[in-house]
């Protein structure tokens with residue numbers, strides 16, 4: 001499901017983030033009605049021109065039950081456009097809770113109906129096991145944080161354990177899980193990290209989400225070169241680089257078209 005779409009549509013994955021910051025910038029009320037309006041505008045502008053939408057769960061959950069209902073409506077709207085929904089919740093817990101996270105986030109039978117959920121492996125990769133098995137059985141993905149782009153991450157993810165960094169070890173665990181169980185483990189690798197290409201190369205069958213597009217001072221060509229190491233398996237998320245053109249639908253659509261063009265020529269099979 002994921003690779004089919006990544007190979008036939010743009011690898012672009014548009015962020016949906018009804019945060020206080022974005023609602024203010026778009027002059028919309030910081031409440032569930034404002035959030036709904038923002039989501040409608042984003043879906044109208046992007047339509048089926050992106051493979052996936054990355055939906056920031058906390059920006060919905062902060063509105064309680066109404067926000068959760070809105071999130072589900074947005075996932076349905078994404079599916080109506082033939083796109084996939086990444087639920088960005090960064091889940092992490094001991095393995096006895098992970099089935100319940102799957103009930104909440106993953107697959108058509110779950111509460112929120114996502115096609116992927118982000119997860120952190122820092123309670124031990126094995127604790128993700130039940131979530132990964134549920135992803136495999138529902139044709140969805142668990143996007144495991146391997147090396148993130150935030151400044152605070154280096155001390156942990158770059159730490160050396162044995163002969164590998166924590167990030168390298170996590171990448172090997174992602175690939176190892178897929179080799180043994182079927183492809184359900186995906187990876188998040190900040191594309192602007194100098195070790196990004198090497199980490200991607202350690203996971204030859206995993207879908208890789210590569211954040212970094214559209215951030216100030218980041219060359220698109222460098223990011224696209226990292227994505228080229230995962231042909232047909234790269235997901236390129238972008239939030240700020242597109243949303244800053246809103247809320248005008250035509251301006252948002254034009255920005256998406258430009259980003260598609262910029263990455264399209266060089267990311268194979270996308």
Ligand SMILES: O=C(O)c1cc(=O)[nH]c(=O)n1[C@@H]1O[C@H](COP(=O)(O)O)[C@@H](O)[C@H]1O
Nearest residue numbers: 148149150188190211215237238239240241
């Ligand atoms: O999980 C992510 O997508 C993520 C990974 C990472 O390494 N760095 C990172 O900033 N993100 C997410 O990317 C979002 C910002 O996206 P941009 O506005 O496109 O840079 C943040 O809200 C994070 O949730």
